[in-house]
Each structure stands twice: as C-alpha cells, then as structure tokens.
Amino acid sequence: MKYPAIFSALFSLLFSTSALASELHADVHRDAFCGCCKDWIVHLENNGFTVNDQVESNMNSIKEKLGIAPALRSCHTAVINGKFFEGHVPADAVKKVLADDDLIGAAVPGMPVGSPGMEMGDRQDKYDVVGVTRDGKTKVVASYP
Numbered sequence: 001m002k003y004p005a006i007f008s009a010l011f012s013l014l015f016s017t018s019a020l021a022s023e024l025h026a027d028v029h030r031d032a033f034c035g036c037c038k039d040w041i042v043h044l045e046n047n048g049f050t051v052n053d054q055v056e057s058n059m060n061s062i063k064e065k066l067g068i069a070p071a072l073r074s075c076h077t078a079v080i081n082g083k084f085f086e087g088h089v090p091a092d093a094v095k096k097v098l099a100d101d102d103l104i105g106a107a108v109p110g111m112p113v114g115s116p117g118m119e120m121g122d123r124q125d126k127y128d129v130v131g132v133t134r135d136g137k138t139k140v141v142a143s144y145p
Ligand SMILES: [Cu+2]
Pocket: 036, 037, 075, 076, 088, 111, 117
C-alpha cells in the first residue's frame, strides 16, 4: 500500500510551502502619496514576499510605537515576523536580518539613491543596512553596492 507515503509527502510539501509563505509576509505602513514606498513594495513582491499595504495618516506614531530611533528613520515602515524594517532595505538584507536571532529589526536611514525603490538611472549612493540588536545596539548588517 503506497498511498499513505504519497499523502504524507504531499502533506509535508503543503505544510512547508505555507510555512514559507507566512515567513515572508510583510505589513508595510506608508503615507498615501509615497511613490518610492510603492516601488519598494513591488521589490519585496518580486522577491517572494506577500505584502499587506497599509496607508497611514501618522507615520511618526508608528515609528514611535516600534521604537525606531530618529537617526534610523526613512519613509515607509514594515513589520515582518515581528521585526521592523525601516526604509529601502533590500530583500536579501531583510532575509538576512530575519535569520539573525540577535536582531529585532533593521533600517536604511534616509533615502539613498539606487536602493530598491529609489532607482534613478545610473546613480548609485553607497549605503548601509543598520541592524538593531536585542540590547539596543546598532550594527551594520550589509553594505551596498
Ligand atoms: Cu522612500
């Protein structure tokens, strides 16, 4: 009788796919007319994330609530698996931060040209992805380009 083996294989496949999908779900908070925020959302979606796009009237209160230091702030604020992602963080860096238990979130402060969602032709600023650790310290998680 081979069916049970097949069913259990199918079941574990379904289970692992849904676990992966929930792992890559992002709640993105942004202002109504933020075009670069929308472009960052498209970047996430192109890299396997599902996005709940939330238009907010008071972004500062959201950043305040999540404890994002003023020096780290940018435009949009995302929450993925309970961690915050502030600004134009590349999807690769998001995944790196999600996998690092020491980090509670990360930011790309300001709006560097050439980061995902901030493309302007060939222009490319150098920028860092700054992680925030459980004990409130910051450390550079990745540098671009
Ligand atoms: Cu932006």
